Amino acid sequence: MEVSLRGARSDLEQYLLDKRRRFLKFxxxxxxxxxxxxLYRFALFSEKPNRKTSIALKDIGEGITKxxxxxxxxYKRANKITVFDAHCTHMGCIIHFDSQHKVFNCPCHKSRxxxxxxxxxxxAKxxxxxxxxxxxxxxLYIG
Ligand code: FES
Incomplete structure (x- = not known):
């Protein structure tokens, strides 16, 4: 019985060629x-900057303190305090307080x-x- 090494080698070469083609394809x-x-990791898992802060209660007046x-x-009224994030809930611009009209305005796209x-x-929705x-x-400790 005769075994052809040439045929076996061709099969091996063909196998390696196919494997290389598949590798190059992907x-x-x-x-x-x-x-x-x-980029994916940054977008989904990046840490937010540390925004912890504190302020003495005596420095918080009635109304808005920034x-x-x-x-x-x-925002302090009577004995109640609320802390707002100054980022607009639309796309994150910093809002401004209009003390005359007692509203927060966003300069970017005019949310109020x-x-x-x-x-x-x-x-903003x-x-x-x-x-x-x-x-x-x-x-007062925030964050
Ligand atoms: S970011 Fe404030 S309205 Fe768009």
Whole structure:
């Protein structure tokens, strides 16, 4: 019985060629995945900057107090305090408080919110976000 090594070698070469073709076929997908992974990870899992802050209760007057650096508004009336995130709920621009009309206005696309954070005008679709806080030793801790 005669075994042809030449035929066996051809089969092996063909197998390796097919394997290489399959690898090259998927190479662009693998490269695209490798390059897009950091963007994907950044978009979904990036940590938000630390926005924790504190303010002495004596420095919070009636009405609106703005904490500029961490971008919060504190609304105090009677004995109730609400902390608002100063980012517009539409696309995140920093809102401004109009003390004359007692509303928050967004300079980007003109959304408007009441002093209680209720959406008055879009394109924002929801009220301002409120931030949790705690009071200890006559200090308000936010975030
Ligand atoms: S970001 Fe405020 S209205 Fe668009």
């Amino acid at each position: 190479l662009p997908i693998m490269v695209a995945g490798a390059f897009s992974y950091p 904490i500029t650096k961490q971008e919060y508004f504190i 919110f009441s002093i209680e954070g209720v959406r008055l005008r879009g394109p 929801r009220n301002l976000d409120t931030i949790s806080y705690k009071i200890q030793n006559k200090t």
